[in-house]
Structure formats: C-alpha cells, structure tokens
Amino acid sequence: MTADANKAHPHDPFLVEGCADGAEALAVLDGVARTYRSGAVEVEALKPLDLCVRRGDFLAVMGPSGSGKSTLLHVLGCLDRPTAGRYLLDGHDVARLSDRELAAVRNAVIGFVFQRFHLLADESARRNVELPLLYAGVARGERRQRASEALDSVGLSARMTHRPNQRSGGEQQRVALARALVKRPRLLLADEPTGNLDSKAGERVLQLIEDQSRAGTTVLMITHDPEVAARAEQTLLMRDGGLSRA
Amino acid sequence: MNRRMRSVIREGLLHVTRHPLRSSLTAFTSAIAIAVTVNVISLSFGMQEDIAGDVDLFGRHTLDVGVPPALAPGVKRPSLGEAQVERTRRLLTGLDPIVVPRRQRAAPIRVDGIDEPYRLQVVAAAPAYLRTLSIPVAHGRWLRADDAPGSPELEGTCCLDEASAVRLWPQRDPAEAVGARLEMRIDGVARTMRVVGVLSDPLRYRELFETFDEGRGARTLTSSLLSFRNIYVPAATFGPGDYTGISIVLPTDEAVLEAQERLIAVWADARDLAALSRGSLIVFVRKQWMEALGTSTMQGSMVGNLVWILVVLVAAVMISTLNLITVRERYDEVALRRCEGAQRRDIALQITVEGVTTALIGGIVGLPIGYVGAHVLREIVQFPFRFELRYAAVATGVAILLGLISSVIPARHAATLQPARVLGRRLR
Structure with a gap:
C-alpha cells in the first residue's frame, strides 16, 4: 500500500473495532484494495477497506453478484494479493510472504469451502479429504486416519471410498467441509456453501459450520441468502467493492 | 527426497492410472517416436557397423596400383606392364610385400540352360591374389599354380564369387557350382572352364549394395571388382598385354603407410584428381577407401539420427500440446491444489511426473514395435539391422527426455x- 492510498482512506471505526489492541485479531485488512486491469480498463474490485476478523468470529458477507465478495474471500484466503493496503493474517504481513510461504499459510491456517464443492472427481472421499495433509507432508497412515476422522465428524463415516459423483450434493459439500477441517484451520472461508444445495442439505452443512464456530474456529461465510447470513454473529454488506455493516 | 515430494510424485503416477484413455493417447505418440528411434538407430548403426565389417574383408592391408578410370582428353593412357610390376617390387623392398598383377575385363558367360549370356568381370591373376582379399573359400578350393588357363582344346579352371554362382545358377545352391562348367569368350576365343571353388560372399546386404551400386550408372573397374560378382581364372588365361592393376598386400598398417608414401612419390595418389590430367598411374589404398565409405555411412547414420531426432521433436510438440490441453481441462484441480497448500513446484513436479511416466510407458511399448519394425524392414529391403541393449537404453533415455521436454510448457x-482467477471465473 502506498502512503497516499493510506491517507486517502478513512478508517471505518466499526469494521476495525476490536482490533485496537491487536490481541484477538486473526485477520486484519487495513485499507486493502484490489484492482484488476483488463486491457486499458481498470476495474476496482475492492475499494480500500478495513476489516478486523477476531479469533472465533462468525461473519457473514452479503452482497449482489459482482460486488467484490469473492475477491474479498480470495484476498483473505491468500489466493490473491491486494494491490493496496495491508493484510495481517495471524500476525503475518501477507504482502511480505513469498509464494511458497503463502502456500504454507493456506495449507496450515485457512480452510476453504466452495459453492461448487471443487472435489477431485476421480478420487474417493477420503483421498479428497487427505489432499491438504499431503501438502503438509503428513505420513500416509496418519493422513488416512485424520481423513477418516474428519469424514466421521461431518457424518460421512460410511462410503469413504466412494467417488464424489456417487454422492448427493449435500454429501459432496460435507466432504468438502471435511477437507477444509482436516487441517484444523484457524480461519474457515466459505463461499456460498449452501448455494447449490437443497434446504435440508444446506441446513446440515450450516449446522456443521456453526459447530465449528462454536468450537472456536473463525468463520467468514459469503452468501446471498439473508436466512443463511442470519446464522452468523455479524453480517457485513458488500456493494461496489465497498464493505459496510448490515 | 522428502515425504511431501514423494506424495506429489505418487499423485502424478495415480493420475496416469486414473485416466487411461488420455494417458494411452500420449503414450501412443511416445511409442511411435520411440519405435522410429529404435528403428533408425538399429538400422543406421547396423548399416554403419556391418558395412564397415564387410569392407574389412576387402583388404585392410591392400594397395592397388592402376590406370586412372578416366583420362583427360588427349592424355595418353599410362602403361602398366611387367616393368611397372618390377618397379613396384623394387620400391617396396624391405616391406615384405606380396605383389600380384591382375588382368580384368568383362566377358560374356554362358552356362547350360540359359540362352542369353551374362556379362561378368573375369579376373586373371596368380594364386596369391586370394591373399589380397580376406574372403574365405566357401566351397571347393582356390586356384593353384598348375591349374590350366583353358583353351579351345583344353578345359580350364576357374573360381567364382558366390554372387556369380547365384546369378549363373539361380535355382541351385552355390555349393553345387563346384564341378560345373561354363563357357566364356575372351579375345574372341571361346573356352570352357570348370568351376573348382566358390568364394564366400562378403556382402551381407548384397541387394542393398547393388541397389546403390547400380544407381550410380558409371562403374569403374574397381567398383566392379568390389561388387564381388567375379570369375577368377589362372593368370595365363588372358594373353600378353598391359595389366589392369597390381594388388599389393602388406603385413601391417605401418607398412601400408610406408608403401603408400614410396609409391606416390613415383605415381599419383588416387585421391589426387589432377593425376587424371597428367596421365600417371594411380595408387589406391583400400583402407582409405574403407575409411571414405565409413565416412559416407557415418553421414548416412547422421541423416538417420536427424530423422529420429526430428520425429522425437514432433512427438514432443504433440505430447506437449496434449498435455497442455489436459492442463487446461484441469484448471479447477490445479486451483484447488493451490488452495490446499500446493506450491508451484509441487504442481510442476506432478505434471512433469505425469508427462515422463506416460512417455516412458510409450517408450517401453515402442521398443518392441521398433524392433519388430526394423526386422520387417530388413526382410523387405534387405537393410542392415543391428539391435543391441545399448540401443534400448538410448531409446529409454530418449523417452524420458521426450517426457521432460513435452512437460516443460x-x-x-x-x-x-x-x-x-480460476476460482473467480468458475464461481461467478
């Protein structure tokens, strides 16, 4: 972030509330912005914004399509780097981390759940859940053990060797949730986790996410559905790349 | 190698097995490239080594003194008679040479059962002429000093190259030529000759040789001699007159060099084209001819090597394209792996392992295909072919290299x- 950008960006007192002492903060966005260039056109996907996500928070982010929700999630998930501002995750300035270190952070700190599950179609449920552990260098036996436990924790102890296409949408999302949880993440990022599910399956997934929140995992969930957002402790609104309190 | 790397390699191997159709297509391309590689290497190296072996029989320690095959207009043909033979002996004093003058000319040969006579080269020389060749007698015996030269009244004696026997009696085993009679007309005089021996054919790939040889059009006496389709008769068979050439055998490589030096101090080096305009006798070292042939076959091998390298490069481009298409279809998977902590090098390693594995599988399949293909070629066109384990090792290395090259991009x-970007596009 440039000094000019900082000066131009007035901090939102609400969104940085609780981060004054820094002790409880897991993720802090300080004037973070993300601009894309498409030919000669510059698109401001995220306007300079502040956000403090405390440990154990359960936040929902709502907003219309194209408002910047996914971009925010990608920045928070260290999948994308801000073009301005500072992002502190678990005390680390993300901008200063190398690509390898970012991969390690994603592996150790962040769990992802996507609307379309993003499971490896040719692999069994257990192998899908093992994936993050593989990149953590966990031994094969332990990987299998922990993957089985994670699947068990989302109610999928049976049919662990079945492939995703042999499961319902709700089960696939629970496999994806198990994959996110197997590495015991400190921050769980869920992008429309119930968007492709019927109400019953969606409810089951939401309960599991709530369980994780209650167990102390920090959750940030993107949703279009006000009812889903209502399950979170706080709801934020995104519009035109800006973030505000609901 | 750490556990993480081992796991990534395993992921790559598993991916190959999980997508048999895709892997098979890639492996098939690799198999074709490796088959061509094996084929060309076996053929080109086989040709090079076998022909080198063949010409070795022609006389590693032999020199020839002869008349230039063609002379510049107006230049007088140099004389090659007893005086030159004697001079040759004197020049080579102390080198322990065997000096054998020979007369050679094409003559119509007629045998029972054929109407049209064949024209074959007839070489008249002393029995020591065999020493200038390294060819064993396959059937019967070689000429002796007391063998009759033949006349209209008296049956003479001759030996044949195996190829001559095959041409004169195509339906018979060359061994059966021994004892047979043939008629030849020399200097307008017809005479009957009895075959007493047949020499082995030193050209393992005669059809190939003759295909190339006949394509040349203009043959020299020497190239005719080298075709090993001659008839050998006692020296006295031809009447007096100039010799066609003088064959000289020496005991060592050093003696050959020394002899060459002494002879070209008097006559011309066969490689010296200006000798044609001077009308000098020429000195021809068979070993140098062999080396020149070796260079030619080496160049042939290089062309062959260029062919397989080109095929491998084309295959690399094709496999690379296939792999690139595969990667494009796997954007989601790659993005997900990156989300879950894969580093760039993990992804690169996995794709490389997949590429090398499929190329290697193709290589293993291509090896026997190339081997069989080379055998078939050998049967069809009588091409020299040699397959050795080291060629298989080269092909395997090429397969790995192919996999690596095609995986880079x-x-x-x-x-x-x-x-x-991937997730953003998919999720929107």
Whole structure:
C-alpha cells in the first residue's frame, strides 16, 4: 500500500473495532484494495477497506453478484494479493510472504469451502479429504486416519471410498467441509456453501459450520441468502467493492 | 527426497492410472517416436557397423596400383606392364610385400540352360591374389599354380564369387557350382572352364549394395571388382598385354603407410584428381577407401539420427500440446491444489511426473514395435539391422527426455496459474 492510498482512506471505526489492541485479531485488512486491469480498463474490485476478523468470529458477507465478495474471500484466503493496503493474517504481513510461504499459510491456517464443492472427481472421499495433509507432508497412515476422522465428524463415516459423483450434493459439500477441517484451520472461508444445495442439505452443512464456530474456529461465510447470513454473529454488506455493516 | 515430494510424485503416477484413455493417447505418440528411434538407430548403426565389417574383408592391408578410370582428353593412357610390376617390387623392398598383377575385363558367360549370356568381370591373376582379399573359400578350393588357363582344346579352371554362382545358377545352391562348367569368350576365343571353388560372399546386404551400386550408372573397374560378382581364372588365361592393376598386400598398417608414401612419390595418389590430367598411374589404398565409405555411412547414420531426432521433436510438440490441453481441462484441480497448500513446484513436479511416466510407458511399448519394425524392414529391403541393449537404453533415455521436454510448457503453465482467477471465473 502506498502512503497516499493510506491517507486517502478513512478508517471505518466499526469494521476495525476490536482490533485496537491487536490481541484477538486473526485477520486484519487495513485499507486493502484490489484492482484488476483488463486491457486499458481498470476495474476496482475492492475499494480500500478495513476489516478486523477476531479469533472465533462468525461473519457473514452479503452482497449482489459482482460486488467484490469473492475477491474479498480470495484476498483473505491468500489466493490473491491486494494491490493496496495491508493484510495481517495471524500476525503475518501477507504482502511480505513469498509464494511458497503463502502456500504454507493456506495449507496450515485457512480452510476453504466452495459453492461448487471443487472435489477431485476421480478420487474417493477420503483421498479428497487427505489432499491438504499431503501438502503438509503428513505420513500416509496418519493422513488416512485424520481423513477418516474428519469424514466421521461431518457424518460421512460410511462410503469413504466412494467417488464424489456417487454422492448427493449435500454429501459432496460435507466432504468438502471435511477437507477444509482436516487441517484444523484457524480461519474457515466459505463461499456460498449452501448455494447449490437443497434446504435440508444446506441446513446440515450450516449446522456443521456453526459447530465449528462454536468450537472456536473463525468463520467468514459469503452468501446471498439473508436466512443463511442470519446464522452468523455479524453480517457485513458488500456493494461496489465497498464493505459496510448490515 | 522428502515425504511431501514423494506424495506429489505418487499423485502424478495415480493420475496416469486414473485416466487411461488420455494417458494411452500420449503414450501412443511416445511409442511411435520411440519405435522410429529404435528403428533408425538399429538400422543406421547396423548399416554403419556391418558395412564397415564387410569392407574389412576387402583388404585392410591392400594397395592397388592402376590406370586412372578416366583420362583427360588427349592424355595418353599410362602403361602398366611387367616393368611397372618390377618397379613396384623394387620400391617396396624391405616391406615384405606380396605383389600380384591382375588382368580384368568383362566377358560374356554362358552356362547350360540359359540362352542369353551374362556379362561378368573375369579376373586373371596368380594364386596369391586370394591373399589380397580376406574372403574365405566357401566351397571347393582356390586356384593353384598348375591349374590350366583353358583353351579351345583344353578345359580350364576357374573360381567364382558366390554372387556369380547365384546369378549363373539361380535355382541351385552355390555349393553345387563346384564341378560345373561354363563357357566364356575372351579375345574372341571361346573356352570352357570348370568351376573348382566358390568364394564366400562378403556382402551381407548384397541387394542393398547393388541397389546403390547400380544407381550410380558409371562403374569403374574397381567398383566392379568390389561388387564381388567375379570369375577368377589362372593368370595365363588372358594373353600378353598391359595389366589392369597390381594388388599389393602388406603385413601391417605401418607398412601400408610406408608403401603408400614410396609409391606416390613415383605415381599419383588416387585421391589426387589432377593425376587424371597428367596421365600417371594411380595408387589406391583400400583402407582409405574403407575409411571414405565409413565416412559416407557415418553421414548416412547422421541423416538417420536427424530423422529420429526430428520425429522425437514432433512427438514432443504433440505430447506437449496434449498435455497442455489436459492442463487446461484441469484448471479447477490445479486451483484447488493451490488452495490446499500446493506450491508451484509441487504442481510442476506432478505434471512433469505425469508427462515422463506416460512417455516412458510409450517408450517401453515402442521398443518392441521398433524392433519388430526394423526386422520387417530388413526382410523387405534387405537393410542392415543391428539391435543391441545399448540401443534400448538410448531409446529409454530418449523417452524420458521426450517426457521432460513435452512437460516443460504444460508444467510451467499449470504452476503459474492464479487460483483466484480460476476460482473467480468458475464461481461467478
């Protein structure tokens, strides 16, 4: 972030509330912005914004399509780097981390759940859940053990060797949730986790996410559905790349 | 290698097994490239080594003194008679040479059962002429000093190259030529000759040799001699007159060099084209001819090697394209792996392992295909062919290299994918 950008960006007192002492903060966005260039056109996907996500928070982010929700999630998930501002995750300035270190952070700190599950179609449920552990260098036996436990924790102890296409949408999302949880993440990022599910399956997934929140995992969930957002402790609104309190 | 790397390699191997159709297509391309590689290497090296072996029989320690095959207009043909033979002996004093003058000319040969006579080269020389060749007698015996030269009244004696026997009696085993009679007309005089021996054919790939040889059009006496389709008769068979050439055998390589030096101090080196305009006798060292042939076959091998290298490069481009398409179909997977903690090098390693594995599988399949293909070629066109384990090792190395080359671009492409862009596009 440039000094000019900082000066131009007035901090939102609400969104940085609780981060004054820094002790409880897991993720802090300080004037973070993300601009894309498409030919000669510059698109401001995220306007300079502040956000403090405390440990154990359960936040929902709502907003219309194209408002910047996914971009925010990608920045928070260290999948994308801000073009301005500072992002502190678990005390680390993300901008200063190398690509390898970012991969390690994603592996150790962040769990992802996507609307379309993003499971490896040719692999069994257990192998899908093992994936993050593989990149953590966990031994094969332990990987299998922990993957089985994670699947068990989302109610999928049976049919662990079945492939995703042999499961319902709700089960696939629970496999994806198990994959996110197997590495015991400190921050769980869920992008429309119930968007492709019927109400019953969606409810089951939401309960599991709530369980994780209650167990102390920090959750940030993107949703279009006000009812889903209502399950979170706080709801934020995104519009035109800006973030505000609901 | 750490556990993480081992796991990534395993992921690559598993991916190959999980997509048999895709892997088979890639492996098939690799198999074709490796088959061509094996084929060309076996053929080109086989040709090079076998022909080198063949010409070795022609006389490693032999020199020839002869008349230039063609003379510049107006230049007088140099004389090659007893005086030159004697001079040759004197020049080579102390080198322990065997000096054998020979007369040679094409003559119509007639045998029972054929109407049209064949024209074959007839070589008249002393029995020591065999020493200038390294060819064993396959059937019967070689000429002796007391063998009759033949006349209209008296049956003479001759020996044949195996190829001559095959040409004169195509339906018979060359061994059966021994004892047979043939008629030849020399200097307008017809005479009957009895075959007493047949020499082995030193050309293992005669059909190939003759295909090339006949394509040349203009043959020299020497190239005719080298075709090993001659008839050998006692020296006295031809009447007096100039010799066609003088064959000289020496005991060592050093003696050959020394002899060459002494002879070209008097006559011309056969490689010296200006000798044609001077009308000098020429000195021809068979070893140098062999080396020149070796260079030619080496060049032939190089052309062959260029062919397989080109095929491998084309295959690399094709496999690379296939792999790139595969990577494009796997954007989601790559993005997901990056989300879950894969580093760029993990992705690159996995794609490379997949590429090398499929190329190697193709290589293993291509090896026997190339081997069989080379055998078939050998049967069809009588091409020299030699398959050795080291060629298989080369082909395996080529397969690995092919996999590596064809994986560079796809691996780099996959490794540099921005997961946010992929996920953003898919999720929107």
